[in-house]
């Protein structure tokens with residue numbers, strides 16, 4: 001049961017929007033959130049950071065009514081609350097924007113925004129009929145509040161990714177209209193799938209949000225957290241280890257607070273790895289409406305980074321290289337042979353690995369444990385004849401190498417934090433002895449800076465031992481750091497090709513060719 005809090009019954013001035021005292025949540029032997037106490041005032045943007053598995057998602061799930069804490073007290077605008085289901089959290093004024101977008105792409109903006117309300121009784125319907133005029137008007141009002149200029153009648157599927165994200169935020173804010181409570185908006189890595197230039201737009205909008213309510217912002221990008229947030233809370237092993245005003249705290253300090261030791265920045269030195277027969281050669285490759293006339297070559301032991309905004313066609317291109325999507329003109333030559341009929345199963349048999357961005361749906365099986373996931377055979381099923389003891393021993397070694405936490409090889413992958421799942425998906429490919437080409441679609445997405453460095457190190461090791469890498473990086477800095485060559489794509493075409501052994505482009509040079 002949730003005690004309703006309303007603007008007509010305001011809490012005394014200075015009462016925090018949210019107060020947690022001694023919140024604890026345990027799963028079996030793991031205490032994911034340990035005795036957490038914090039206060040969030042109205043009209044502040046709070047950053048929540050921590051390593052993979054630090055307990056951020058669990059805390060957010062408690063705030064959004066998905067988990068009940070084992071102990072502790074939650075107060076919203078001065079009143080104690082207990083959330084048993086997500087609707088209780090919505091009724092108390094919590095709006096959540098999850099990591100993965102949850103909009104229905106075939107419905108309009110207004111319909112999606114209203115959906116938050118349609119499950120509860122409000123004035124969106126009368127006598128069972130939706131009042132479209134009213135829904136559109138309300139959507140327009142809420143969108144204006146977040147400064148978005150999206151047409152409420154537009155179909156979600158036609159919008160850019162950033163616009164969709166704005167609709168997600170507007171929808172989260174809908175709780176304000178429903179409950180007349182200053183909302184507490186939770187943004188769980190809302191920028192992790194955005195390119196830097198798109199992030200800038202969202203950053204401005206988030207800064208605006210604090211005039212309406214309070215914001216809890218989770219991100220692994222420390223520079224972004226520093227720019228957007230007034231205060232930064234650091235979690236480590238389920239506990240709050242620091243709560244700092246943003247002013248005067250540096251990225252290095254934040255990093256140290258998160259992991260407990262100093263960063264080991266290591267700049268990638270581009271060596272001249274050119275030369276030798278290309279392992280992969282793409283010539284005039286086209287797929288209608290996705291990419292056009294794409295040509296490049298990748299020798300063994302070479303990393304090709306491809307940058308571009310959403311809609312540049314680079315995701316579709318790499319999926320075509322892996323045989324997961326068709327192409328209708330041009331040629332792919334691999335190990336000297338022109339590919340005739342190509343499929344993901346053939347690609348895998350030929351030593352090509354692919355780590356998809358959508359790892360939850362394509363990269364892992366949540367109901368298998370870590371070693372089982374790493375042993376998944378090419379067809380997506382487990383091998384028929386496995387030695388379970390070996391599988392587990394091998395898995396345990398990779399858990400160590402990739403620093404997967406917890407080191408529990410029996411635990412189903414669905415029970416791991418997002419970042420730790422990503423490490424297992426990466427290990428699955430990196431451990432393959434027959435790997436010749438590794439295609440990585442946003443391999444660092446969701447990883448904390450320490451884990452990202454570990455994964456990059458493993459990618460470099462694979463490259464140095466002769467594996468060719470095609471990388472869709474999360475950031476331009478990452479593309480420049482990891483790539484030997486950088487290709488820029490815009491609207492399906494290659495707009496620039498930088499050979500980093502001779503060219504020294506800046507992120508701005510890349511950006512110019514992207515937009």
Ligand SMILES: Nc1ncnc2c1ncn2[C@@H]1O[C@H](COP(=O)(O)OP(=O)(O)OP(=O)(O)O)[C@@H](O)[C@H]1O
Pocket residue numbers: 027028030031032050051052053054055056057058059405406414415416417418419420446448
């Ligand atoms: N349903 C569950 N069952 C068992 N253990 C869980 C469950 N959910 C989370 N955990 C464990 O709780 C700990 C905290 O996980 P949580 O997902 O909150 O981390 P996080 O900080 O959000 O990490 P990330 O940045 O990787 O998303 C981890 O050790 C995780 O394995």
